[in-house]
Amino acid sequence: MTLFTDIxxxxxxxxxxxxxxxILPGGLDLGPVTVEPPRDAGHGDMATNAAMVLAKPAGKKPRDIAEALAPRLAADPRVASAEVAGPGFINLRLETSVWQEVPRAVIAxxxxxxxxxxxxxxxVNxxxxxxxxxxxxxxxxxRGAVFGDALASLLDFAGWDVTREYYINDGGAQVDVLARSVYLRYLEAHGQEVEFADGTYPGEYLIAVGxxxxxxxxDAYMGKPEAEWLEAVRSFATDAMMELIREDLKLLGVRMDHFFSEKSLYGTGRIESAIDTLKSKDLIYRGTLEPPKGKTPEDWEPREQTLFRSTAHGDDVDRPIMKSDGAWTYFAPDIAYHWDKVSRGYDALIDVFGADHGGYVKRMKAAVSAxxxxxxxxxxxxxxxxxLYKDGEPFKMSKRAGTFVxxxxxxxxxxxDVTRFVMLTRKNDAPLxxxxxxxxxxxxxxPVFYVQYAHARVHSVLRKARDAGLDVSDTALAGADVAQLDHEAExxxxxKLAEWPRLVEIAAKGHEPHRVAFFLYDLASDFHALWNRGNDQPELRFLQEDQPATSAAKIALARAVSVVISAGLGILGVAPVEEMR
Incomplete structure (x- = not known):
């Protein structure tokens, strides 16, 4: 039952x-027509912009279209009223019976x-x-792990075939630094005193690796020159770090479908193949770039480079793909990696990065487009x-890694669970x-407690109902007489439950899993409000003594809340609780 889609x-x-x-010409594009909750709930249950967006292509005034459309909508038995507002919006109120059926549809x-x-x-990758x-x-x-994992789950829920992927950056100079750092811990393990310098990593996590x-x-590497041990130690250290990272991801409940090694691109012809593909499209050339912004001609030494014509696909400037010594720039393996993803047949690609990758966006989009x-x-x-804070004050943790939490x-x-939910309480591009x-x-x-508490309260009701001898199986509740749900709070x-399918599609379309967290908080708020009103109005309590039919209807509503909360938390990767401890 997807009411917004149906209307x-x-x-x-x-x-x-x-x-x-x-009354209207044929061939109109109905894509921009929406049906959504009005900003002011006092205006109705739903509103449509149909008359507003069709006016120009139809060559008519929006209000004229609205006044002709509203009676046709009001004629449907589900619609209690259709009123024209302002320049041509149409506000709809649905019959109470439509809303009463929502809990049964959710449970079913x-x-x-x-x-x-x-x-x-x-x-989608x-x-x-x-x-x-x-x-x-x-x-x-x-934060990136939680956001990416929740986004992948959201897209799966919205009907995409999702691959979760981790790109192992094991092809750059940083893994050589790692190898040297592990070698120092290796020497330390043999009883030697060592000094971490030249940017090596001093974190205690490398002691066990050494x-x-x-x-x-x-002692095979003791006293040997770097050339004899660097490659082997680099491989050993990278494997050890990836095992540590896999353990960290598992701790957070993140499961990857595929790990892709940057190193696999080197010496295999894969970078060359990607660049050749761009060459075949006349997008690789030798040229000289303009000085970077902020540089004067005296500061700038122009030199001819091998460039990707990324401006042909929306970038601000063309980008170097090869250094003056003939080595690839860091951008070249990135192009090859995304060429590999395109070649694997994905219909869409999503990359989740830290804020420091802002300058990377346009060039990579240009590469994939090309x-x-x-x-x-x-x-x-x-x-x-x-x-990080604690009680409003900046919080310093142990930093066992040496330089970071x-x-x-x-x-x-x-x-x-708390970590994951909190990481999704802000949009990804907002500081947290x-x-x-x-x-x-x-x-x-x-919000974590508030949503979990709503789910736990529902299960408390179910336990009490079972103790009272009521059948509160989903089969029984799906057959409840929901016509008894007639209070405004119910x-x-x-x-709010009826909005869930629409919310899923909006969040998936915008790649915005934080919307799920926001929705769950709003749903929990409406449920807690109903619960609290029952303290003053006994007729709103979920268990009505000696009224099994009424109790079943009210419990069906509560059970539907727990179903949606459970589904939403599942997308966020958070386990719903049945009891608060």
């Missing part, structure tokens, strides 16, 4: 009737309620985390920084304040 179909059908009657569909076919089974394999994941990676290397090779001839869209989502530090402090005191509060101000909850 949208009613509007389209009524417009079709007006076209058949010659189960956690599949709200699932969409919008994705049509198309293939969501790449996220993709941290350098030089240490454990830090709190910044945590000891493991000693157990693996003994490689796919505009067929495959690439959306790059940037996750802003996370600031790890994902494990955060999860050990508050648990994976993570207050360790507030996220554990049991109050309305803590109908408010039913109306």
């Amino acid at each position: 949208g179909a009613l509007v389209a059908s009524a417009i079709g009737g007006m076209q058949a009657d010659g 569909a189960g956690t599949g309620y709200g699932r969409s076919t919008m994705g049509g089974g198309r293939k 969501v790449e996220y985390v993709s941290a350098n394999p030089t240490g454990p994941l830090h709190v910044g990676h945590t 000891e493991a290397l000693k157990a693996e090779v003994g 490689l796919s001839d505009g067929r495959v869209p690439l959306d790059i989502k940037l996750c802003q920084l996370v600031k 790890t994902l494990r530090d955060v999860v050990d402090e508050v648990g994976p 304040d993570f207050d360790f005191g507030k996220v554990l509060e049991q109050s309305k101000e803590n 109908l408010a909850v039913a109306k």
Whole structure:
């Protein structure tokens, strides 16, 4: 049961009737026509902009269209009234019976309620985390991991065929630094005193790796020049770091479908193949770039370079792909990696990066557009920084990694469910304040608690109903006499439940999983309001003594709330609770 879709179909059908009657011309694009909740609930249950968006192509005044369309909508038995407002909006009120049926529809569909076919089974690759394999994941990676994982789940719920992917950045100079750092810990494991310099990583997490290397090779690398051990230690260290990262992701409940190694692109012809593909489109050339902004001619030494004509696909400037010494720039393997994704047949690509990748967006979109001839869209989502607080004050944690707070530090402090939900309480491109005191509060101000408490309250009702001998199985509740749900507070909850399928599609279309967290908080708020009114108005309580039919209807409403909360939390990767402890 997707009411907004159903009423949208009613509007389209009524417009079709007006076209058949010659009131409107044929061939109108109905894509911009929407049916959505009005900004002011006092105006009705739903509103449509049909007359406003069709006026210009139809060559008519919006209000004239609205006044002809409204009676046709009002003639439908589900519509109690259709009123024209302002210059041509139409506000709809639905019959109470329509809202009363929502809980039964939710229960009948189960956690599949709200699932969409919008994705049509198309293939989408969501790449996220993709941290350098030089240490454990830090709190910044945590936000990207949660956002990417929730987005992947949301797209799956909306009908996409989703691949979760991690790009291992193991082809750059940073893995050589990692190898040298592990070698120092290896020497330390043999009893030598060492000094971390030249940018090497001093984190304690490498102590165990150095000891493991000693157990693996003994003293074979002792006193040997770097050329004899660097490659082997680099491979050993990278494997160890990726195992650590996999453990961190598992701790957070993140599961990747595919890990792709940057190193696999080098020496295999794959970079060359990608660049040749761009050459065949006349997008690679030798040229000289203009000075960067802020540089004067005296500061700038122009030189001829091998460039990608990214401006042909929306970038601000063309981009170098080869250094003057003939080595590839960092952009070249990125092009090859995305060429690999395009070649795997994905219909859409999504990359989730930290805020420091802002300059990367246009060039990478240009590359994917060029490689796919505009067929495959690439959306790059940037996750802003996370600031840690405790009770409003900046919070310094142990920093066992040496220089940063790890994902494990955060999860050990508050648990994976709280971590995940809080990371989604802001849009990805907005800074996030993570207050360790507030996220554990049991109050309305803590959205994690507030949503979980609503779910737990429903299960408390179910337990009490069973103890009273009532059949509260989903089969029984789906057959409840919902006509007894006639109070405005009960109908408010039913109306919020009806918005869930629409919310899923809006969030999936915009790649905005935070909308799910916001919706769950609003649903919980409406449910708690109903619960609290029952304290003063006994007739609103979910269990009505000696009135099993009335109790069943009210419990069906509560059960529908728990079904939607469970589905929403599932998208966010958070386990719903049945009891608050």
